[in-house]
Amino acid sequence: QQQVKQSPQSLIVQKGGISIINCAYENTAFDYFPWYQQFPGKGPALLIAIRPDVSEKKEGRFTISFNKSAKQFSLHIMDSQPGDSATYFCAASADSWGKLQFGAGTQVVVTP
């Protein structure tokens, strides 16, 4: 059973546009929600993360929005650049051993 559902599977956006990726979860025990970015031939790398006590977190052009009542969170990439072309994974954790539950990933392509 997939504990974190991610959509869309892929996304094409023009340079300067906004990329939006959505994730939903069921387990209310989750209390840490990171996003990882993966470039071809590389492993995933932490991009930004949020805890459920805040509704939004912004780092540069990347913003996480968190809706605790709806059990949903999303990643917004503002002013998307070709260098942002990558696969993005949302994840959630409730476990002291750092057991992350990952979404299936969204492949983002930013066209020049």
Add this chain to the structure above:
Amino acid sequence: ETGVTQTPRHLVMGMTNKKSLKCEQHLGHNAMYWYKQSAKKPLELMFVYSLEERVENNSVPSRFSPECPNSSHLFLHLHTLQPEDSALYLCASSHSGGGEDTQYFGPGTRLTVL
């Protein structure tokens, strides 16, 4: 070498072969992980080690056998694999294995089972 390294980067093996994947972290971390990444699927956690002790075995078939001789090295021993085991195998490490620890991933080993 910095970060998390994995060797080999690519591996092709037959169903009757025995091979091993190696992971080394140069970050001074105490927790190490093996993940399986298949196309269009979530990353699947296979094993977690903390201070060289296995703390998680996610119902992985016995044809996958992990080994953690020290906190810097992690191996995944493979034998009698199936074609459906073809995937990218990722190693990661984190400071202590805590829920909010950042996990640092290696580039992965692309495994093809014929």
